[in-house]
Amino acid sequence: MELIVKNLDLSFVSGGSEAHALRGIDFSVKEGEIHSLVGESGSGKTVTSTAIMRLLLSPPARINSGEIILDGINTLKMQEKEHRKIRGKKIAMIFQEPSKYLNPTLKIGKQITESLILHLGMDKKEAVLRALAILETVGLGGGKRVLNSYPHELSGGMKQRAMIAIAISCNPDFLIADEPTTALDVTLQLQILELILSLKEKLSMGILFISHDLRVVHDISDRISVIYAGKIVEGTSKNELFSNPLHPYTQLLLKSIPDAEKRGTRLTTIPGKVPDAENIPTGCAFHPRCPKAQDICREKEPEMKEYIKGHFSACHFSQGEGF
Amino acid sequence: MDQILKLINVTKIFSGHGIVSSKHNIFKAVNNVSFNIEKDTIFGLVGESGCGKTTLARSILLLDPPTYGEIVFLEKDLTKLSGKQLLPFRMKMQIVFQDPHSALNPKLTIYKSMKEGLSNRNYPKDKIKSRIEELLDVVGITPSHMYRFPHEFSGGQKQRIVIARALSMEPELLILDEPVSSLDVSIQAQIINLLLDLKEKFRLTYLFISHDLNLVAYLSDRIGVMYKGRIVEIGDTDNIIDNPGHPYTLKLFSSAPGKMEIGIHNNEEKDDPLPIPPDGFVFSNDNGEANTFKLIQVEDGHLVGCYKKIGN
Numbered sequence: 001m002e003l004i005v006k007n008l009d010l011s012f013v014s015g016g017s018e019a020h021a022l023r024g025i026d027f028s029v030k031e032g033e034i035h036s037l038v039g040e041s042g043s044g045k046t047v048t049s050t051a052i053m054r055l056l057l058s059p060p061a062r063i064n065s066g067e068i069i070l071d072g073i074n075t076l077k078m079q080e081k082e083h084r085k086i087r088g089k090k091i092a093m094i095f096q097e098p099s100k101y102l103n104p105t106l107k108i109g110k111q112i113t114e115s116l117i118l119h120l121g122m123d124k125k126e127a128v129l130r131a132l133a134i135l136e137t138v139g140l141g142g143g144k145r146v147l148n149s150y151p152h153e154l155s156g157g158m159k160q161r162a163m164i165a166i167a168i169s170c171n172p173d174f175l176i177a178d179e180p181t182t183a184l185d186v187t188l189q190l191q192i193l194e195l196i197l198s199l200k201e202k203l204s205m206g207i208l209f210i211s212h213d214l215r216v217v218h219d220i221s222d223r224i225s226v227i228y229a230g231k232i233v234e235g236t237s238k239n240e241l242f243s244n245p246l247h248p249y250t251q252l253l254l255k256s257i258p259d260a261e262k263r264g265t266r267l268t269t270i271p272g273k274v275p276d277a278e279n280i281p282t283g284c285a286f287h288p289r290c291p292k293a294q295d296i297c298r299e300k301e302p303e304m305k306e307y308i309k310g311h312f313s314a315c316h317f318s319q320g321e322g323f
Numbered sequence: 324m325d326q327i328l329k330l331i332n333v334t335k336i337f338s339g340h341g342i343v344s345s346k347h348n349i350f351k352a353v354n355n356v357s358f359n360i361e362k363d364t365i366f367g368l369v370g371e372s373g374c375g376k377t378t379l380a381r382s383i384l385l386l387d388p389p390t391y392g393e394i395v396f397l398e399k400d401l402t403k404l405s406g407k408q409l410l411p412f413r414m415k416m417q418i419v420f421q422d423p424h425s426a427l428n429p430k431l432t433i434y435k436s437m438k439e440g441l442s443n444r445n446y447p448k449d450k451i452k453s454r455i456e457e458l459l460d461v462v463g464i465t466p467s468h469m470y471r472f473p474h475e476f477s478g479g480q481k482q483r484i485v486i487a488r489a490l491s492m493e494p495e496l497l498i499l500d501e502p503v504s505s506l507d508v509s510i511q512a513q514i515i516n517l518l519l520d521l522k523e524k525f526r527l528t529y530l531f532i533s534h535d536l537n538l539v540a541y542l543s544d545r546i547g548v549m550y551k552g553r554i555v556e557i558g559d560t561d562n563i564i565d566n567p568g569h570p571y572t573l574k575l576f577s578s579a580p581g582k583m584e585i586g587i588h589n590n591e592e593k594d595d596p597l598p599i600p601p602d603g604f605v606f607s608n609d610n611g612e613a614n615t616f617k618l619i620q621v622e623d624g625h626l627v628g629c630y631k632k633i634g635n
Contacts, residue, residue, distance in 0.1 A: 040507040185371040186534060190578040212508060215537070215581025256512035257581070258541035260564050266516050267541075270509040273477055 001071055003052070003091070003174050003206060004028040008066035010051055012277070013059060019277035021047045023230040023285075024066070026304070029174060032204035034196070036217040039227035042274045045210045048227070049176045052208075053093050054083050071173070089119040092167035096179040098159035102151040108162050109147030112169050119170045131169065137202070138165045139195060157188040161195065168199060175199065178210045193220050214257060218242060226250050229275050229285035232304065236311035246313035248290050284315070292317055325362040326395075327496055327528050328383070332357055333392035335375075335382050352378040353389065354552035355616075360496070360545075365522070365529040367543030367560070369536055369575065375552040376532045380498050383530070384418055385409060396496070414444060417489035421501035423481035427473040433459070434469040437488050444492065458487040461524075462517060479510035483517065490521065498530045503538070515542070536579040540564055545624075548572045553616065558625030568627035605629055 010022040022044050029035040037045050050056050052068055054075070067074045070090060075083060095101045103111060112134065113127035122130065128147070135143035138161045151159055160180060167175060177196060181189040197220060199205050211217050217224055218238065225235040226249065234247040245251045255268035272289045275281055281288050287297040296316050304314040335353040340346055353375045360366045370376050381387040383394055385401055394401045396412055404412070420426050428436055437455045446454065456466035462483040464476075473481055482502060489497060499518070503511040515538070521527060533539050539546055546563045548556040548571065556569040567573050615631035 040509060186536070186578040186580075187371060187574060189580070193580075213580065214508070215579075218581050253508060256509055257537070258512070258515060259537045259581075260540035260560070263541050263560070266519060267512040269512040269516055271513075273479065273510065274507070 001031045001173050001206070002028055002069075003208070004067070004069040005048070005052065006067040006069065008048070008051065008068065009064040010047060010056075010066075011062050011064060013062050017278055020280055021230050021277045022051070023280070025227070025230070025232060027225045027232060027235060029206040029208050031173065031206045032200060033222045034200055034207045034209050034220055036209040036211060036221040036224045037227055038211055038214060038217045038224060040212055040274050042277070043227045044230040044277075045212075045227055046178055047230075049093065049178050049208065049210055052176060053087060053091065054080075055093075085119075088115050088172070089170045090172055091174040091176065092170070092172040093176040093178065094160070094163050094167045094180050096182050098156070098163040098183075099151060102159060102163060102166075104151050106150075107147065108149055108151065108154070108165075111162075112147075112166050115166065115169050131165075134165045134169050135162075137168070137199075138162075139191070140165065156184060157191065160184065160188075160192055164192075164195065164199075168203065168205075171203065172205065174206045174208065176208045176210070179212070180209075181216060182211070182213070189216070196220065214253060226253070229280055230277060231285065231314070232312075233286065233315070234313045235304075236308075240308070240311050244308070244311070246307055246311065246318040247286075247315050248292050248317075249286050252291075326359045327362045327397065328360040328530070329393075329395035330357050330359070330383070331393040331395065333379065333382055333389045333394060335378050335387065336390040351552050353382060356392075356549075356552075356554050358547055358554060358557055360528060360530060362495075362528055363522075363526055364544040365531055365542050367539035367546045368530065368532045368549055369534065369539045369546060370549035371534055371575075374549045376549055377500055379549070380418065380500050380530070380532055383498065384413070384416060414492040415494050416496045416498065417492050417494040418498040418500060419482070419485055419489055419502045421504050423478060423485050423505070424473070426485045427481060429473050432470050432472055433464075433476075433484055436473075436484075437469070437491055440488060440491050454491070458491055459484070461490070461521070462487040477510075478506055479514060482506065482514055486514075486517070486521070490525070493525075494527070496528045496530065498532070500532045501534070502531075504533070504535070536575055537581065548575065553628060554618070555628040556626065557618070558622075562622060562625040566622070566625070568621055568625075569629075 005025055005027055008022050008025040012019040012021055025048055027035065037048065039045050063076060068076050070086065109128065109131055112131040113124065116122045116127040116130055131147060132143040135146055140146045140158060140161050146162065154162060181192050184192060193216065196207060200207055209220055221238045223237050224241045225232045226247065228249050234245065234250045241250065245254055252268060252270045256270065258267055270289050275285060283299050284297045284302050287293040290297065302314045302316045304312050306312050307318050333353055333356045334351060336349055336351050338347065338349045340348060356379060368376055378387065382389040388402060396416060399412065401409060401412055434455060438451055441451050441454060455469055459466045459469060464480060464483050464487065476484065503514050506514060522529060531539065531542055540560055543560050545558065546560050547554050548569065550571045556563065556567065556572045563572065567576060616628060618626040618628050620626050
């Protein structure tokens with residue numbers, strides 16, 4: 001089973017202006033794999049994930065082309081009614097701020113059993129038993145108390161666990177985790193990352209992990225795609241990406257991370273900032289910030305090529321063993 | 324070397340009772356914190372949210388005066404000074420907050436925001452404009468943009484403006500409270516480099532507060548680890564990284580993402596063994612008997628907090 005996003009191109013249109021948020025996104029997530037999408041804010045990470053979940057309001061969102069294939073079926077062709085049957089059941093999502101996405105007026109128990117009753121047709125008693133088991137899985141032992149709690153009675157880490165419990169309640173094949181640890185402290189972050197890893201292993205879920213933090217991505221991913229200005233610029237396995245980054249953007253991102261070993265030296269910086277989706281530079285979108293940019297970069301958009309087996313990069317000057 | 328800031332037993336207690344219950348609650352947000360910051364150095368303060376980092380920063384600036392303890396800045400105990408006497412010291416000590424969006428008045432142009440401080444310290448009127456241009460230039464903002472409003476700038480640019488405004492007071496100590504946490508990775512590096520350049524240029528001293536251990540380890544000369552209102556470990560950066568003593572420091576280090584890159588605890592062939600607490604004491608995360616907490620020196624300038632063992 002595989003989640004495949006093919007050449008997804010999406011714009012936000014309002015009034016006369018058009019923001020080209022995604023410009024042909026390609027990647028796939030396999031069962032039992034964590035695939036990370038890493039990039040800076042405004043690069044299109046969250047748009048990609050909300051497009052997969054069909055949570056974008058349309059208009060202003062407009063899908064220009066592309067396919068989102070889940071289990072062999074192009075979900076973009078589905079009617080809303082059909083899509084509702086797979087959302088939450090086959091593919092679920094967790095968000096950065098659990099307090100925003102949990103319903104403050106409903107007890108956690110109600111929020112978990114809701115989808116069990118809807119998707120799996122359980123009766124209430126069954127659903128409660130299953131909810132208790134799920135809470136155990138996400139490390140909220142003593143589940144009875146949690147079931148009867150409102151979100152405000154839980155701490156930040158517990159809320160994130162509760163949201164994960166809701167997401168995995170119907171045993172989905174795929175989980176999208178959109179910056180799930182960004183709002184948490186380091187020690188809690190580790191716990192949630194470990195929980196996500198255990199979900200991958202125990203339930204062999206395919207996980208699309210979205211983050212801006214390369215260090216977190218390093219700890220959790222099997223494969224990584226780097227996204228810049230609505231396009232994947234590099235994609236490969238974790239070890240390959242960290243040991244042999246091919247795209248200048250990835251190289252610079254890795255160099256700009258501070259750590260103790262770089263003490264006494266200046267960090268490598270990327271001049272400028274991420275371009276506006278309404279105003280994407282011509283040619284390679286990264287060229288205004290790229291130290292290696294030549295005339296060709298301004299004129300021609302580089303294609304994604306496989307330079308080393310399983311290692312793709314979209315740069316005119318990437319070099320590998322070649323094919 | 325000169326000590327620019329000396330904290331002696333700084334304690335901040337918040338007290339009060341709830342809306343319903345009349346029980347009087349006492350909370351020690353900062354508990355007996357003592358450390359010194361030497362001139363021209365960067366002192367990194369790490370800890371998780373709620374440990375008292377920001378309360379301590381606010382206490383040092385006397386925005387929230389400490390309940391007791393001494394804050395000796397430029398050899399004067401600030402807690403004993405009146406508001407008026409404080410003024411010159413306040414200028415010498417500036418703070419940059421985490422969120423640049425809320426640190427700038429949205430209704431004022433950058434020029435007006437920056438002019439306010441300069442006028443208040445009686446800067447010659449005819450030189451204010453050129454001074455602002457100069458400061459903006461130093462932090463990498465085009466001076467001609469000074470008549471723009473904050474919303475016309477990006478987060479990174481706003482943080483640069485906030486830093487320029489702090490510099491306008493010609494401070495000696497800059498308290499940086501998570502100054503890059505809300506910024507993107509590539510922008511973070513730009514601001515960090517800017518801070519390092521400014522430090523050299525103006526011979527500044529930084530108190531750098533952050534929850535990001537990698538960042539603090541990269542920047543600081545000395546590190547203090549804060550936990551539940553207490554400094555539980557303090558020492559030179561190398562000592563803290565190579566030879567952490569307190570269990571909480573260890574926990575923070577092992578939780579920090581991207582261990583590959585710092586390679587701290589994966590390193591099996593460490594020469595120095597972990598520090599050993601003296602007889603009868605234990606390095607512990609638990610709050611033991613409050614009055615038995617003390618910092619013990621394990622090597623030169625490296626202190627680790629421990630509790631007296633109870634009973635056996």
